Amino acid sequence: MQRNQEDDSLMRMVREASTEKDTIAFAEELAKLVKPGTVLALDGDLGAGKTRFAQAFAAAIGVQGIVNSPTYTIIKEYEGAKLPFYHMDIYRLSLEEADELGLDEYFYGEGVTLIEWASLIEPILPSERLHIHLETTGSESRKITCQPIGREYELWCRQLQVQAVKEEGPTA
Numbered sequence: 001m002q003r004n005q006e007d008d009s010l011m012r013m014v015r016e017a018s019t020e021k022d023t024i025a026f027a028e029e030l031a032k033l034v035k036p037g038t039v040l041a042l043d044g045d046l047g048a049g050k051t052r053f054a055q056a057f058a059a060a061i062g063v064q065g066i067v068n069s070p071t072y073t074i075i076k077e078y079e080g081a082k083l084p085f086y087h088m089d090i091y092r093l094s095l096e097e098a099d100e101l102g103l104d105e106y107f108y109g110e111g112v113t114l115i116e117w118a119s120l121i122e123p124i125l126p127s128e129r130l131h132i133h134l135e136t137t138g139s140e141s142r143k144i145t146c147q148p149i150g151r152e153y154e155l156w157c158r159q160l161q162v163q164a165v166k167e168e169g170p171t172a
């Protein structure tokens, strides 16, 4: 974990996913922490696994059926067993268009919001959110970087980091 020396806040947490299963496992871990108003801001190149991550996450919060890429529909709403799931892909929108959609209704709503290509609308994202960056490092390997913004998401990252260390065992 990397810390900002000035205020000791947690800056980012990195997880290596060597297979698709690892990405899914990470989405499942994260799903245990979410609550109404959670905002997950995903980024990463085409094919990095943003939608795959969203599908695993949706399944983990009890969304039944198929979660497709919302590239053309922009926003899709699902009922999860645990809470509603708002899946967005804002790649085709300008910042102005996204602003006009009134996304705050989702961000501060009853469900959890996951936005693909979130950094494109950075200025209108809520002040607290978890950034998740997926980077393709091989055919199935991905580097997953989480950047928490806000105290609560910092705590999540710490928890997720502890979890990862437990799974991997102590390092020499």
Ligand SMILES: Nc1ncnc2c1ncn2[C@@H]1O[C@H](COP(=O)(O)OP(=O)(O)O)[C@@H](O)[C@H]1O
Pocket (backbone or CB within 6 Å): 017, 018, 019, 020, 021, 022, 023, 024, 044, 045, 046, 047, 048, 049, 050, 051, 052, 053, 069, 116, 139, 140, 141, 142
């Ligand atoms: N480690 C991994 N994590 C996520 N997806 C993976 C991984 N390895 C292979 N894949 C595959 O990569 C593709 C990712 O596509 P997708 O999730 O649609 O990407 P994006 O939404 O970022 O454009 C899927 O076909 C998925 O099966």
Ligand SMILES: [Mg+2]
Pocket (backbone or CB within 6 Å): 050, 051, 052, 069, 089, 116
């Ligand atoms: Mg996608």
